[in-house]
Amino acid sequence: MIVYILRRMVQSFLVLLAVSLVVFMAVYAVGDPIELLVSAEASDADRQVMIKRLGLDLPVWLQYWSFLTRAFQGDLGTSFVHGIPAIELIVQRFPATFELVVVAIGLTCLLGIPLGLVAGLFNDKPLGRGLMGGSVLGFSLPNFWQGMMLILMFAVWLQWLPSSGRGDTVNVLGVPLSLLTADGWSHVMLPAINLALGNIALVLRLTATGVMEAKTQEYVKFARAKGISERRILxxxxxxxILIPVVTVIGMEFGTLIAYSTITETVFAWPGMGKLLIDSIYKLDRPVVVAYVMLVTFIFVMINLLVDLAYAVLDPRVQLQEAQ
Structure with a gap:
């Protein structure tokens, strides 16, 4: 197991290196941040001072090498716009995104798996067919339109929930958390539901498909013939x-939501990393964009590793195969 983890860590390092090169070159090729950072009335001398201060006067390969050497020391660059380390700016926004994603994944597990079990067990009944048919909406509705409809229904018409912001927060060890207040929960529900709907549909269909396949297997028929209760069989x-593919999907979606919650955070004005990324792209804040992509890549890699390790807990055969 230790050898497996070390091998995965080496692979992860190579992935991060490749991603850093591709993203850095892609960001470098888009626009000129000086046009946004320096006033149009500024002199050429002022522009040159700004270019030199930001290191934009160096060749691109030298800029990348400078980025790599600083990255190995934990420095992913300084924001052009805010003037503070990019990683510090992202970490400030991380708790808001993490809370939003945790609630969304929680809703996915609490609703997607039970509904999938029902749909799979009663696949030949109207209830099962209705759940499977309704799950298609989760894949079909555009995320931004879905968010606006949630705002219109629950914030404008019913006035049950707020439409934007994060609400009241409580500092725990210097980290602001909104899930410890009632106002924070009221603010997080709409964006979390918006994030969760597509994943609920995905987990529902995956669970239902697994149940429909599993209940026809010989080991289930044998357990039922032995008189084991239906609850225990289930x-x-x-x-x-059926949990292995479900855990895989949930783990991947956890990383995906952290990385790509930008639309939901923009629609609901949620002050998380996704909104920071959109603002940084508009302002051509290159260090923040690169640092963001590097961070979410690292998160994806770690989640994949944890999912693989979870296989050994859920399926003993994975351990046996690894030990050989």
């Missing part, structure tokens, strides 16, 4: 065997 035989 929890110990069916659910345990």
């Amino acid at each position: 929890t110990r035989h069916i659910l345990r065997n």
Whole structure:
């Protein structure tokens, strides 16, 4: 297991190196940040001073090498716009995004798996067919339109929930958390539901498909013939065997939501990393964009590793194969 983890860490390092090169070159090729950072009335001398201060006078390969050497020391650059380290700016926004994603994934697990079990067990009944048919909406509705409809219904018409912002927060060890206040929960629900709907549909269909396949297997028929209760068959035989693909999808979607919650955060004015990324792209704040992509890539890599390790817990055969 230790050898496997070390091998994955080496692979992760190579992935991060490749991503850093591609993203740095792509960001370098888009626009000129000096046009946005320096006033149109500024003199050429002032422009040259700004260019030199930001290191934009160096060749692109030398800029990348400078970025790499600083990155190995934990420095991913300084924001052109805000004048503070890019990683510090991202970390300030991370708690808001993390809370939003945790609530969205929680809703996905609490609703997607049980509804998928029902849809799979009653796939030949109107209830099962209705759940499977309704899940298609989760894949079909555009995320931004879906968010605006949630705002229109629950914030404008019913006035049950606020439409934007993060609400009241409580500092815990210097980290502002909104899930510890009632106002924070009221603010997080709409954007979390917007993020969760597509994943609920995905997990529902995946779980239902697994249940429909598993309940026809011989081990389930044998367990039923032995007189084992239906609840035990469902929890110990069916659910345990279908959890591996479900855990995989949930783990991948967790990383995906952290990286790509930009639309939801923009629609609901949620002060997280996604909104910071959009603002940084508009302002050509290159260090923040590169640091953001590097951070979410690292998160993806770590989540993939944790999902692989979870296989060994859910399926003993993975351990046996690894030990050989």
